C-alpha cells in the first residue's frame with residue numbers, strides 16, 4: 001500500500017484495537033511505536049510475543065490524560081532519534097453510569113483520558129510534522145460520539161469532542177501536508193466490550209444489522225489506509241465502521 005516507510009506512534013497500542021492498528025501499520029511497512037500505561041508490568045512479555053510473530057514494536061509508557069507525562073513521552077521519543085510521521089490517538093477508557101449516578105471522578109477520568117489526550121499527545125508532534133510537510137493523525141472516536149449512548153454521557157461527550165478537535169486541526173494543517181481524520185468504530189470484540197455483561201452484550205449484537213461485533217483488524221485496515229500516501233486528499237473526515245448500526 002505504501003511506498004515510503006514512516007514511523008507511527010499508536011497510543012494504547014499494546015492491546016485491543018490499538019494492537020491491531022500497530023500490526024496493520026507494521027504490515028504496511030512502517031516502524032511502529034506503541035504506548036502503554038505506566039503501571040503495565042507485562043509489556044516486555046507482550047513485545048516478545050509480538051516478536052515471535054514477526055512484529056517489532058518499540059514501547060514507551062505514558063499517561064495520556066496527563067499533559068506533563070505526554071510531553072515527557074515526546075522528549076524520550078525524540079531523544080531516541082525517532083520522528084513521528086503517523087500518530088494514532090487510540091488510548092481510551094469507559095466509566096459507564098447514568099448521569100444521575102455518575103460521579104465527578106468518572107466524568108473527569110473519561111474526559112481527561114479520551115479528550116484531553118487529543119491535545120496532550122498531538123501537541124508535541126504537530127510542529128515537526130508541519131515542518132517536514134507530511135503527517136497523518138488518526139483519532140479514534142466511537143459510534144457513541146455520534147449517536148449518544150445510555151449510561152455514557154461522559155464517553156459520548158468526549159468522543160463527540162474528538163471529532164470537533166479533528167475538524168478544527170484538519171483545517172489548520174491542511175496546506176502543510178498533514179491530514180487529520182477521525183475513525184468511529186462500532187462495537188468491537190475487544191476487552192472493553194467483552195467486559196460487558198453477557199446479556200447486555202447480546203443486546204448490543206442484536207442492534208447491529210450485520211449481526212456480529214466488529215473485529216479490531218477491520219478497523220485497523222481502515223486506519224492503515226488513512227495513514228497511507230494514497231489518502232492524501234482525505235482530511236477532516238469522520239469515517240464510520242459499525243456494521244450498519246448508525247448510518248450518517
Ligand code: NDP
Nearest residue numbers: 012016017036037040063064090091092142187188190192
Ligand atoms: P482496551 O480497553 O482494550 O485498551 C485500552 C488501551 O488504552 C490500553 O492499551 C490501555 O493501556 C490504554 N490506556 C488507557 N488509559 C490510558 C492512559 N491514561 N494513558 C495511556 N494509555 C491508556 O480498549 P479498546 O482497544 O477496546 O479501545 C481502543 C479505542 O477504541 C478507545 O479509544 C475506545 O474508546 C475506542 N473504541 C472502542 C470500541 C470497542 O468496541 N472496543 C468501539 C468504539 C471505539 P494499558 O493496557 O497499559 O492499560
